[in-house]
Amino acid sequence: MSSLPAFQLRPILAADHAAVLAWNAEHVELLSPLDADGLRELLALADQGLVISHNGADIGFVITFAAGSAYQSPNFRWFSARRDAFGYLDRIVVEPAVRRAGIATRVYDALEERARDLGPVMCLEVNLEPPNDASLAFHARRGYVEVGRQEAHGHVVALLEKDLTA
Ligand SMILES: CC(C)(COP(=O)(O)OP(=O)(O)OC[C@H]1O[C@@H](n2cnc3c(N)ncnc32)[C@H](O)[C@@H]1OP(=O)(O)O)[C@@H](O)C(=O)NCCC(=O)NCCS
Structure with a gap:
């Protein structure tokens, strides 16, 4: 029997937008700015936009993209210029x-x-x-490796990837 906590992923609905914007705003220095129009545009281009629930309470969100999307994030474009096929995690928040x-x-x-x-x-x-530091530790532990760096949204970012066949 698993000791991991109960959790659920479900699509972000219009009724969730205010919560998603609030989670993003609380962590904007770790993510990138997002307003209501930006969220709608993001979700229209995304592969998945999901609310994370834990024991029945909504406690965060995650948005992903697939190769070929018209998403203009400089980090997504960095991978698009180098790979034909990939999954891309744009942002995730789990409440503190x-x-x-x-x-x-x-x-x-x-x-x-x-x-x-x-x-x-x-x-x-x-x-x-x-x-x-939390995200760097989380991703290192999960086997993500740095494949590049660039400046984006006023930060230097590490571009990380994980080979899922390994
Ligand atoms: C990064 C984040 C999503 C991790 O979520 P989480 O649910 O706490 O992660 P987990 O509990 O699954 O962590 C798994 C492992 O990752 C590592 N880890 C996670 N957070 C860590 C931290 N703050 N310090 C050191 N290691 C950490 C640990 O090895 C941990 O295992 P352990 O708790 O048994 O030691 C969360 O901290 C978060 O939402 N941060 C704010 C937003 C953000 O930074 N998003 C990512 C942008 S790239």
């Missing part, structure tokens, strides 16, 4: 109160399963200057 409980681990298990069909590589970026 439920961190270090294995929630993001469960979310990534599901997302990487899907990216296996899209890639089979999962790509993303993490702030390096200033460093997002």
Whole structure:
């Protein structure tokens, strides 16, 4: 029997937009700015936009893209210029109160399963200057490796990827 916490992923609906914008605003220095129009545009181009629930409460969100999307993020374009096929995680937030409980681990298990069909590589970026230590530790532990760096949204980011066939 698993000791991991109960969690659920469901599509972001219009009724969730205010919560998603609030989660993004609370972590904007780790993600990138997002307003209501931007969220609608993001979701129209995304592969998946999901609310993360834990024990019945909504505790975060995640948005992913697939290769070939018209998404103009400089980090997504960085991978698009180098790979024909990949899954891309644009942003994730797990609320502080439920961190270090294995929630993001469960979310990534599901997302990487899907990216296996899209890639089979999962790509993303993490702030390096200033460093997002929690995210860097999380991704290192999961086997993500740095394949490049660039400046975007006023930060130096590490471009990370994970070969899902390994
Ligand atoms: C990064 C984030 C999604 C991780 O979510 P989480 O649910 O707490 O992660 P998990 O509980 O599944 O962590 C799994 C492992 O990753 C590592 N890890 C996660 N957070 C860590 C931290 N703050 N410091 C060191 N290691 C950490 C640990 O090895 C952890 O295992 P352990 O708790 O058994 O030691 C969460 O911290 C978050 O939402 N941060 C704010 C937004 C953000 O930075 N998003 C990513 C942008 S790239």
